[in-house]
Amino acid sequence: xxxxxxxxxxxxxxxxxxxxxxxxxxxxxxxxxxxxxxxxxxxxxxxxxxxxxxxxxxxxxxxxxxxxxxxxxxxxxxxxxxxxxxxxxxxxxxxxxxxxxxxxxxxxxxxxxxxxxxxxxxxxxxxxxxxxxxxxxxxxxxxxxxxxxxxxxxxxxxxxxxxxxxxxxxxxxxxxxxxxxxxxxxxxxxxxxxxxxxxxxxxxxxxxxxxxxxxxxxxxxxxxxxxxxxxxxxxxxxxxxxxxxxxxxxxxxxxxxxxxxxxxxxxxxxxxxxxxxxxxxxxxxxxxxxxxxxxxxxxxxxxxxxxxxxxxxxxxxxxxxxxxxx
Amino acid sequence: xxxxxxxxxxxxxxxxxxxxxxxxxxxxxxxxxxxxxxxxxxxxxxxxxxxxxxxxxxxxxxxxxxxxxxxxxxxxxxxxxxxxxxxxxxxxxxxxxxxxxxxxxxxxxxxxxxxxxxxxxxxxxxxxxxxxxxxxxxxxxxxxxxxxxxxxxxxxxxxxxxxxxxxxxxxxxxxxxxxxxxxxxxxxxxxxxxxxxxxxxxxxxxxxxxxxxxxxxxxxxxxxxxxxxxxxxxxxxxxxxxxxxxxxxxxxxxxxxxxxxxxxxxxxxxxxxxxxxxxxxxxxxxxxxxxxxxxxxxxxxxxxxxxxxxxxxxxxxxxxxxx
Ligand SMILES: Cc1ncc(C[n+]2csc(CCOP(=O)(O)OP(=O)(O)O)c2C)c(N)n1
Ligand SMILES: [Mg+2]
Numbered sequence: 001x002x003x004x005x006x007x008x009x010x011x012x013x014x015x016x017x018x019x020x021x022x023x024x025x026x027x028x029x030x031x032x033x034x035x036x037x038x039x040x041x042x043x044x045x046x047x048x049x050x051x052x053x054x055x056x057x058x059x060x061x062x063x064x065x066x067x068x069x070x071x072x073x074x075x076x077x078x079x080x081x082x083x084x085x086x087x088x089x090x091x092x093x094x095x096x097x098x099x100x101x102x103x104x105x106x107x108x109x110x111x112x113x114x115x116x117x118x119x120x121x122x123x124x125x126x127x128x129x130x131x132x133x134x135x136x137x138x139x140x141x142x143x144x145x146x147x148x149x150x151x152x153x154x155x156x157x158x159x160x161x162x163x164x165x166x167x168x169x170x171x172x173x174x175x176x177x178x179x180x181x182x183x184x185x186x187x188x189x190x191x192x193x194x195x196x197x198x199x200x201x202x203x204x205x206x207x208x209x210x211x212x213x214x215x216x217x218x219x220x221x222x223x224x225x226x227x228x229x230x231x232x233x234x235x236x237x238x239x240x241x242x243x244x245x246x247x248x249x250x251x252x253x254x255x256x257x258x259x260x261x262x263x264x265x266x267x268x269x270x271x272x273x274x275x276x277x278x279x280x281x282x283x284x285x286x287x288x289x290x291x292x293x294x295x296x297x298x299x300x301x302x303x304x305x306x307x308x309x310x311x312x313x314x315x316x317x318x319x320x321x322x323x324x325x326x
Numbered sequence: 327x328x329x330x331x332x333x334x335x336x337x338x339x340x341x342x343x344x345x346x347x348x349x350x351x352x353x354x355x356x357x358x359x360x361x362x363x364x365x366x367x368x369x370x371x372x373x374x375x376x377x378x379x380x381x382x383x384x385x386x387x388x389x390x391x392x393x394x395x396x397x398x399x400x401x402x403x404x405x406x407x408x409x410x411x412x413x414x415x416x417x418x419x420x421x422x423x424x425x426x427x428x429x430x431x432x433x434x435x436x437x438x439x440x441x442x443x444x445x446x447x448x449x450x451x452x453x454x455x456x457x458x459x460x461x462x463x464x465x466x467x468x469x470x471x472x473x474x475x476x477x478x479x480x481x482x483x484x485x486x487x488x489x490x491x492x493x494x495x496x497x498x499x500x501x502x503x504x505x506x507x508x509x510x511x512x513x514x515x516x517x518x519x520x521x522x523x524x525x526x527x528x529x530x531x532x533x534x535x536x537x538x539x540x541x542x543x544x545x546x547x548x549x550x551x552x553x554x555x556x557x558x559x560x561x562x563x564x565x566x567x568x569x570x571x572x573x574x575x576x577x578x579x580x581x582x583x584x585x586x587x588x589x590x591x592x593x594x595x596x597x598x599x600x601x602x603x604x605x606x607x608x609x610x611x612x613x614x615x616x617x618x619x620x621x622x623x624x625x626x627x628x629x630x631x632x633x634x635x636x637x638x639x640x641x642x643x644x645x646x647x648x649x
Binding site for chain 1 (some may be wrong): 349382386392396420426431432488490
């Protein structure tokens, strides 16, 4: 495949944006600016970026607790994202969701999810809805290797398969589910092998290679859009940072982490772009600096945004009223 | 006015709304070919091709997919086979459906209805007899409707299918075959408006579902003894009609709350607490709750009868608050 410089640089910029957002979130959390749980997507940026490059704005995704990258790649506004991490009124959820529940239905993000596997049935429903409407949208369900061991995974893949729903299941196998290594908790090496049980295609790919991700996602998304039904893509990657910011990481060897820093997706892609002469040191510096500025501004915007009033806690439960006898 | 069954009234409500609104579709286990486990869909199965279908036994996905379909603009009706099985897919309801709108700062409208049978039947034992509506009153985020008559179910289901918030409907198994008057002309019943099934002056009985009929039977017997009971059918539990209950208590000064679900921490406890918090001065006696004994439902029919409340328990409770 031959790709235009613009196209490749846009992929690169999205990955850089996710990385910088995450680095800022990490810094702010460690400085005591943010509360709750922050699960970083650092080292996994190629998956969200490569998949989303194939989606239309009116396509849908379901995300996970590690969802900032999915949001950004789907086109979310980093100001509103950062404001949500800060719990401010200008945030995507007006400060009521936080990092784990960030969502923007208007760009098709049907929610991050604090329940491991919780997004899968929702994605199936979105696919069912699209099928009932006879529309040509698709749904991508992102979830972790840990989620692939839930009952929801089994129910969802079977359900999506029998109705040939326009779904792409993407398991981000980052080698860990919290402190548990995937090897110890998962009976088979390649999670994509499970696709056989549902009569759907399954592939395992290098999730740190943006072009590989882009190409496979393109094929499976096209298939789903044309009525070919669901598929399972296992993108192998590595969670370079702790499970959450502040994780003491007692369960793994530092050497292992260092090894994976060498294989991380942004460096890998950079190398390719340099070889193709589509990027040089000067341009690279400019991209990073511009984006760091944008992210810094997002943090400033968030911090300066108003804290919600207590009244806000008593709205948005129901449409017709604010809830009964709070 | 014509008389039809509870199941037929439910079927009419769904069929009429499906006819009007192409975004409605309905699915669950054994709904399409069999017409629902208690036959509620029989009257119109075959009518809406592709919009009524059977699913695999995948409760977490049945309920969770209703949410997903609602988020993309459809109005699904997902049937739970037996209320007991809600527990096997409960996270899709209590952690997703109930919370997503709130968690996302009010994004989207959840046009969805979960519905199905609950309660006792002929010795179905511990895993097929439960009434678990209290759980959905306790966890905020879903509206709860529990009709007791053909008239009520038709009007409430039609409202549910035009509602902007998620709704769960519990239909007592022993009510499906009961008959009642239902007008041919369209009508809707708003949520949060209780129905006084029988007026009275001495004691207020607040109840729902099958226990409405037990309470009416109790009231009739008590009438012979010169005791006048007011039977209030809440019809919807979230929201519940606090005003009508308190108005009635102001009149009678005595309250009994009767439900089939377990007495311990059943929704009757909530009603009793609210009434004593807000209308204590009007009460002439402690509020008494009627509910099931705090054990799983036993199989043997004598034991089921012993554990489950009936009209006799209501009579005893009424006499107790009058002492
Ligand atoms: C149902 C459920 N069980 C446990 C948790 C706690 N928990 C949060 S994330 C996580 C690990 C998830 O692993 P994986 O699916 O591989 O995603 P990753 O964190 O690696 O991206 C666990 C156990 C949860 N949030 N939900
Ligand atoms: Mg993982």
